[in-house]
Amino acid sequence: MLNLIWLTLLLIGVLVAGITGQFAVINQGALNAARSAVMDVALPLWGAMTLWLGMVRLAERAGLIQHIARFIRPLLVLLFSDVPPTHPAMGSIVMNIAANMLGVSNAATPLGLRAMSQLNELNTKQGVATNAMCTFLAINTSSIQLVPTTAINVLAINGSKNPTGIVGSTLIATFCATLCAIFMVKFLERVRLFRWDRQPGISMPITAQRSPQSNENASSELPMALWAPWVLTAVFLFFLAVFIPNAFPYWFRGSAPVDFLAAIATFFNALSPLAIPFLLTFFPLYAAARKISVYAEFIEGAKEGFTIMVRIIPYLVGMLVAIAVFRDSGALNLLQHLMNPILSWIRFPSDLLPMVLIRPLSGSGAIAILTDLVKQLGPDNILSYMAATIYGSAETTFYVVAVYFGSVGVTKTRHAIPAGLFADLVGVIASVLACRLLFR
Numbered sequence: 098m099l100n101l102i103w104l105t106l107l108l109i110g111v112l113v114a115g116i117t118g119q120f121a122v123i124n125q126g127a128l129n130a131a132r133s134a135v136m137d138v139a140l141p142l143w144g145a146m147t148l149w150l151g152m153v154r155l156a157e158r159a160g161l162i163q164h165i166a167r168f169i170r171p172l173l174v175l176l177f178s179d180v181p182p183t184h185p186a187m188g189s190i191v192m193n194i195a196a197n198m199l200g201v202s203n204a205a206t207p208l209g210l211r212a213m214s215q216l217n218e219l220n221t222k223q224g225v226a227t228n229a230m231c232t233f234l235a236i237n238t239s240s241i242q243l244v245p246t247t248a249i250n251v252l253a254i255n256g257s258k259n260p261t262g263i264v265g266s267t268l269i270a271t272f273c274a275t276l277c278a279i280f281m282v283k284f285l286e287r288v289r290l291f292r293w294d295r296q297p298g299i300s301m302p303i304t305a306q307r308s309p310q311s312n313e314n315a316s317s318e319l320p321m322a323l324w325a326p327w328v329l330t331a332v333f334l335f336f337l338a339v340f341i342p343n344a345f346p347y348w349f350r351g352s353a354p355v356d357f358l359a360a361i362a363t364f365f366n367a368l369s370p371l372a373i374p375f376l377l378t379f380f381p382l383y384a385a386a387r388k389i390s391v392y393a394e395f396i397e398g399a400k401e402g403f404t405i406m407v408r409i410i411p412y413l414v415g416m417l418v419a420i421a422v423f424r425d426s427g428a429l430n431l432l433q434h435l436m437n438p439i440l441s442w443i444r445f446p447s448d449l450l451p452m453v454l455i456r457p458l459s460g461s462g463a464i465a466i467l468t469d470l471v472k473q474l475g476p477d478n479i480l481s482y483m484a485a486t487i488y489g490s491a492e493t494t495f496y497v498v499a500v501y502f503g504s505v506g507v508t509k510t511r512h513a514i515p516a517g518l519f520a521d522l523v524g525v526i527a528s529v530l531a532c533r534l535l536f537r
Contacts, residue, residue: 099498099510103419110422117427130421134414139406142206142500147402149207152376153189154398155384155391162188176236176279177229179219186215190233197240199365199372209237210405210504217505224508225296228286231513234501235282238492239274239520242267244365245489251467252485257476261362263485266531270490273527278520285512296509325386332382336375343367405504412503416495420458429454445529448474452484453525457494457518464488479536486528491521 114123156162166173166188173180173187180186189212196205216229226234245267252260285291342349344367347360381391423429433450440447448470455462467488471481494517502510 106419106423110426113428114426123422123425126421126425130417134417143406146207147399150401151395151399152380156380159384159387226507226511234513235278235516238494238517239278241271248485248489252476255471255476261359264362266486267489269531270527274520274524277523281519282516291512322386409503412499416499460493483532490524
């Protein structure tokens with residue numbers, strides 16, 4: 098599937114460029130995309146990945162991730178039935194989903210890459226995505242985000258009277274998209290074309306470095322220092338004291354919140370900035386409380402960042418160059434022109450089509466389209482709310498595919514892309530319907 102999509106983007110882009118005389122444009126666009134993939138995407142991601150893989154190593158060695166995963170193990174077992182319930186990947190999946198929900202993307206991607214690497218330890222066919230990998234990617238492409246911070250900021254900067262109004266519509270849209278993504282990925286894995294037993298690949302043994310059960314038992318046997326409960330409680334209370342005045346400012350003013358959605362947005366806007374400082378403090382302290390050499394273990398975990406990034410860069414360059422060729426050739430505009438009559442017939446706002454088409458391909462392109470649309474129509478126009486909701490309830494699907502599967506050398510993605518694109522489509526439809534319901 099990924100081979101066909103990549104080749105199609107390139108061939109259609111070059112063909113359209115030949116017809117429109119845009120070869121010079123795609124030449125420059127392809128080179129810029131290749132440079133940007135490394136300098137603007139890979140290198141910043143490398144730094145964040147190094148940091149968070151080190152932190153996750155501390156949490157894993159201390160047994161913290163295993164304890165977190167244990168709370169929602171029944172749900173994880175239902176979604177990832179081919180992964181042992183106590184496998185370390187379960188904890189990494191939980192951490193990734195939590196980071197995505199809080200909008201902490203700098204932490205979510207490294208945690209997701211670690212989860213994908215751990216899932217690959219259970220892979221018996223080299224280069225082929227397992228059912229668990231496809232499910233994990235589908236959840237990521239439709240990840241539930243409690244507060245779409247970027248979209249809210251675009252509306253607020255342009256003078257919206259109610260920028261947090263899209264919190265409700267985004268929750269509806271992303272919830273629908275996630276449910277449909279899970280349904281579709283579970284349905285497609287049973288379709289004959291995508292079934293695991295029909296996938297050719299080089300058989301290989303399971304490469305987990307340690308058994309999941311022994312890892313969990315070993316971490317639980319580490320003794321806790323006597324000072325640990327007091328210090329950890331003090332840290333928790335400190336962050337709670339910082340969080341409460343910002344999350345519930347109306348408690349201290351003696352007045353009620355303006356409206357429910359604004360109160361929700363205020364709560365999570367106060368929570369998101371504290372998430373990273375809290376984790377950077379709590380993980381090392383908890384590991385130290387378990388008498389772990391925190392700096393040495395952090396360095397060992399951080400070293401994984403280099404190995405993963407070296408594997409990712411070729412996949413990232415290839416995908417972003419193909420997208421740039423397709424976009425800069427004018428093929429995207431041509432597709433928009435061809436789809437306008439169909440959209441008019443089904444009464445879908447044609448002004449939203451550029452956002453719908455570019456969102457799975459380019460995050461920066463989508464934010465540029467959103468900003469331009471808000472400036473043209475006004476920040477409180479219902480179409481601006483729809484575009485902001487679409488942006489906040491979807492993910493850059495092809496970027497996620499390139500990064501996550503590229504990190505483990507998977508080229509046969511099976512049903513992951515169809516499930517992800519279906520989730521994007523459901524998210525778009527749900528965004529439009531939710532905005533018509535809430536902002537009519």
